Amino acid sequence: MKITPVKNKTFGAVVTDVKLGGLSDNEFVAMEAAFLEYGFLVFPELFPSNEDCIAFGKRFGELEFAATSVLSNQDVNDDGSRGEILDIDSQRMRMIIGNEAWHTDSTYKPHSSKCAMLAAVEIPEHGGGTALADTRSGYAALDQATKKRIADLSAYHSNRYSQANDVGDFPVEQADTIYHGEAYLRPLVKVHPQTGIKNLFIGRHAFAIPGLTRDESGALLRSLLDFVVSDEARVYEHSYRPGDLLFWDNRSLLHCALPYDYSKSRIVIGTRVAGDETEFAYNPSDPEAEAGRQALADELVLLHQETTDRRYKATTASSGAAAF
Structure with a gap:
C-alpha cells in the first residue's frame, strides 16, 4: 500500500496498491492514521464493490446509510438495472x-x-466531481481577534433551512425524514475528537448564531466560509473517473458537489458513517430542542419572503421527501 500526499494542498492523500476487500489489520491501522492526518483519501480506479464499501465503512463505525445511489440522479437497482434520470424538479434533485x-x-x-465515501460508477464528461475544503488550516490561519470572537459561539443547523436558503426549496415538514422541524446547535469551533485539532464547523446548514442579530450571524458565517475557501491550498476538486473512491472526514472538512449537465447520468454509490457520541447535539425530546425549532420556524418565515428569485421559486408540498 502506498500513501502519497496531494501536491500543493494542506490536506488529502492518494492511496494506491491496495484493495478494500481483505484489508489487513496493519493496512487498516496505516490507512486510518492517514485518514486522520490528511482529512480525505482518494483511491483511484479502485472499483470497490458495494460489499467492499459497506465493510470498509463499518470499520469506522455504525453506518448511517450503506452503498446507496440516493446521491445519484438515477437509481441503481439491486440487479444492476437503472431507473430513469430524475426530473430536475423532483425533490431528490432539489x-x-x-x-x-x-x-x-x-x-x-x-x-x-x-x-x-463516494464510489464513482458513471460520471458525465464535464463536471460532476466533488470539492473539499480544509477547515483545520482555515481555522489555524484566522487572526487572533476572530478566533477570540468565535471561540464560544454556536449556530443552529437544519436541512430545511439550507434548502430554502440555497435553492428556494421549501419541502413539506416530515418528522421521519431529513426535512424534519428540528435545528441542532453546534459550536463554530470544533475540536476533532481523535486528533484534538480545532477546525471551523460551518457550512450551508448553519444559521442563527444565538446572541447575534440575523444580519450579524449571516455575515459572520459567510465570512468564515469565504475565508476557508479563499486559499487554493485549502481547496481540492476531485474529477472522478469510473472506479474512483473518495473518502473524507466530516469532522474536519467541508465538501460540495460540483455542477454538471443534469440530463446526463451521474452514478455515485454513497456510504455514510454515523457520528459517535462526540458528534451528539441533543434529542428532539430534550428541553433545549425547543429553541432550535423556534429559530428554524422564524427563519423559514423570513426565507419564504426572500426567495422569489431563487432556483425553484415555490414550495414543494406536492413532492415526496427523501428519507435518508
Missing part, C-alpha cells in the same frame, strides 16, 4: 443541487456524521 453548496454531512441530525 436536494442534490442544494448539495452544491459547502456543507458537512448530517449536522441537521442529533448525531452529525463521522465520515463518508
Whole structure:
C-alpha cells in the first residue's frame, strides 16, 4: 500500500496498491492514521464493490446509510438495472443541487456524521466531481481577534433551512425524514475528537448564531466560509473517473458537489458513517430542542419572503421527501 500526499494542498492523500476487500489489520491501522492526518483519501480506479464499501465503512463505525445511489440522479437497482434520470424538479434533485453548496454531512441530525465515501460508477464528461475544503488550516490561519470572537459561539443547523436558503426549496415538514422541524446547535469551533485539532464547523446548514442579530450571524458565517475557501491550498476538486473512491472526514472538512449537465447520468454509490457520541447535539425530546425549532420556524418565515428569485421559486408540498 502506498500513501502519497496531494501536491500543493494542506490536506488529502492518494492511496494506491491496495484493495478494500481483505484489508489487513496493519493496512487498516496505516490507512486510518492517514485518514486522520490528511482529512480525505482518494483511491483511484479502485472499483470497490458495494460489499467492499459497506465493510470498509463499518470499520469506522455504525453506518448511517450503506452503498446507496440516493446521491445519484438515477437509481441503481439491486440487479444492476437503472431507473430513469430524475426530473430536475423532483425533490431528490432539489436536494442534490442544494448539495452544491459547502456543507458537512448530517449536522441537521442529533448525531452529525463521522465520515463518508463516494464510489464513482458513471460520471458525465464535464463536471460532476466533488470539492473539499480544509477547515483545520482555515481555522489555524484566522487572526487572533476572530478566533477570540468565535471561540464560544454556536449556530443552529437544519436541512430545511439550507434548502430554502440555497435553492428556494421549501419541502413539506416530515418528522421521519431529513426535512424534519428540528435545528441542532453546534459550536463554530470544533475540536476533532481523535486528533484534538480545532477546525471551523460551518457550512450551508448553519444559521442563527444565538446572541447575534440575523444580519450579524449571516455575515459572520459567510465570512468564515469565504475565508476557508479563499486559499487554493485549502481547496481540492476531485474529477472522478469510473472506479474512483473518495473518502473524507466530516469532522474536519467541508465538501460540495460540483455542477454538471443534469440530463446526463451521474452514478455515485454513497456510504455514510454515523457520528459517535462526540458528534451528539441533543434529542428532539430534550428541553433545549425547543429553541432550535423556534429559530428554524422564524427563519423559514423570513426565507419564504426572500426567495422569489431563487432556483425553484415555490414550495414543494406536492413532492415526496427523501428519507435518508
